[in-house]
Amino acid sequence: MSLQKSWVESANSATTDFPLNNLPCGVFSVGDGDARCGVAIGDMILDVAALEAEGLLRLADHPVFDVPFWNELMELGPDAWADFRSQLAGFLTEGAPKRYLAEDHLVPQADAVMHLPFLVAEYTDFYAGRNHAYNVGSMFRDPANALPPNWLHLPIGYNGRASSVVVSGTDIRRPWGQLKPHGADVPQFAPSRRFDFELEVGAVVGTASEGMVSVAAADAMIFGYVLLNDWSARDIQAWEYQPLGPFQAKATATTISPWIVMRAALEPFRKPTPPREVLLLPYLTEPGPLLYDIALEVGLAPAGQPETVISRSNMTALYYAPAQQLCHHTTSGCPMTVGDLLGSGTISGAEKDSRGSLLELSWGGKEPITLGTGESRSFIEDGDTVTLRGAAIGAGYRIGFGECSGTLIAAHADPIGAGR
């Protein structure tokens, strides 16, 4: 597929994340105005809430954009999602007769503040990156038995905390927690000293399920994808995670990109999962390519200093695709809900500079990385800004997510006093 040209000139650049081919879904506000649904096009946002209010955009017999989240469009199902993209193209395509109707409803992205694009119903995080699981297993167990025995048979996942999901740009407060440093006899309650990021892609579930769904049906349930940083306190995690898994280590925040890239925009970039090392049970078999060729990178910028790109990876490094994760999620009969968010797990490539967390990049702090500024990092320092970027690269265009960014701010001096 090639670039679909728009009369919004900035959308035709090979460097924008938001050509007409993309049309990602966000929620924005300008000044004191209400937050509302919009679609990115070049360096502008098309105010779809306004278009709907004026009767120019109609998806159902009731409004779906009179709320500052995309869940109501999701509720309408895949046919409506396709209809929506088609109606938008009718406004934004080069030479579109309806151009004049849209012109008044374009807002510069530079003037807008972005909000969480959807109501996160529940949040599940997976562990579906082969290299990440191997690296972590090598560090904490041994390289010969790095992968847990179940890892090649099922997509391991755990439930996270939806209330902690925030939009790009939200400051992240360094958490307190129970830690037990090496050699200590008893745990202490202190700010985390090993605070980390995780490079992930999140799948947004757009239709609900009752009972188990097949991998193919699960794929069709996915409304779109976001970039996702599952902030992780490694020292809290190390002490708490046995035997019931990560809990407070992952509950401080999870940052997502402001834009949901709809599945349709990524169709030209489908890729199969890697070859299986052991045969999967039939229910998990890949019916067709389920991953996407999405180039990913992580930048880290100390306070007031330039950014260094510290990792470059690709979504194709996942061993289990989001559709396989979602299918497995329903095996027990677990009902899935519109607005559920599935984190892919950390997407580390095979090379050292493609690792998707500082835990792996610095090998547990034993091999600190050096930034372009000359500083070194084992984990994130106060004031550091971590930014994820990602795009599927087409011929003369790219399908991007915008930035998924957050700055770590210092822990509260007295966490209980800071609460209530």
Add this chain to the structure above:
Amino acid sequence: MSLQKSWVESANSATTDFPLNNLPCGVFSVGDGDARCGVAIGDMILDVAALEAEGLLRLADHPVFDVPFWNELMELGPDAWADFRSQLAGFLTEGAPKRYLAEDHLVPQADAVMHLPFLVAEYTDFYAGRNHAYNVGSMFRDPANALPPNWLHLPIGYNGRASSVVVSGTDIRRPWGQLKPHGADVPQFAPSRRFDFELEVGAVVGTASEGMVSVAAADAMIFGYVLLNDWSARDIQAWEYQPLGPFQAKATATTISPWIVMRAALEPFRKPTPPREVLLLPYLTEPGPLLYDIALEVGLAPAGQPETVISRSNMTALYYAPAQQLCHHTTSGCPMTVGDLLGSGTISGAEKDSRGSLLELSWGGKEPITLGTGESRSFIEDGDTVTLRGAAIGAGYRIGFGECSGTLIAAHADPIGAGR
């Protein structure tokens, strides 16, 4: 405290779960009528939605009972919760002048169908029963090291799946899942063969948090309590839970009682947590008695046969109280939300007949229990009904929850076909 007398005669019996002292919160419907909020009194339900609609009950400058869930009353905060109980007493107390206003809004419980009493925002399950953790650790590790090293220092918890919470009376479908029986080389996808219940109490969070809260503040955030059965597929759990904890094993369903007993009704029954075996970090210290003397029991009835009580326990067997769990839940900065549900963890007593799961009662299936019918059980069989009951016993009255019950029905023959 003694019985508070009501003109609703059935509320004055020593055997009802619902004297005037209780006033628990439920959602009910009659015939084809809408589901709405009601309060149990003796064998009747007071239709508080109708009282509010008629202007007889007023908690805020907007209605809170025009929805079939209690979250909007919770949102008003603890002062409103107290005001609500006081206004209800004004209708229901023996000799109350406002009796005539309430009489038309009483519905027999026998005519009502009960619904989920609140919107479950997120669901967390803890592991705070000392005997349960010891028993499970003894079975799966060894008795000398039964408790994980962190267990005596923090309330271990994991996030569960809110969408799977159902009200008492909902049938439970035996789940499929990945299992790896002892001795098998590879896993299989099959219906669970070791399906179990867990006897728990659930705390309903009634006010939201930002940042960390103290144990005392956490206690004040709790709106009330329910009985909770965290259905568990032990064979799915055994294969999946390393290293990130239980996932599909716990996602089939969690059943709660139809009635939320408000914290105020339980105040006379407060009891301290057991003596500490190691000193807790100061943030977790108990500021005053945090548990309640709630007698618990589990009944199991094979299809069409009488029930056998297979366990008798008490909430005071918990090592960490719900307020300590909730405080710990906020340590990382995790925002807690109105309608969050915290399962206590399985409440097993010290004696064999007080164990809160079949896993423990049958010692992993090695010592099947015998029912009154002569049948034996290691795990739950298709058609079995498991019922939890609980009550705080006062002088001549009891504060109960109603039954928390569910019947296990056979697995689908073809789980994907049964879904879509």
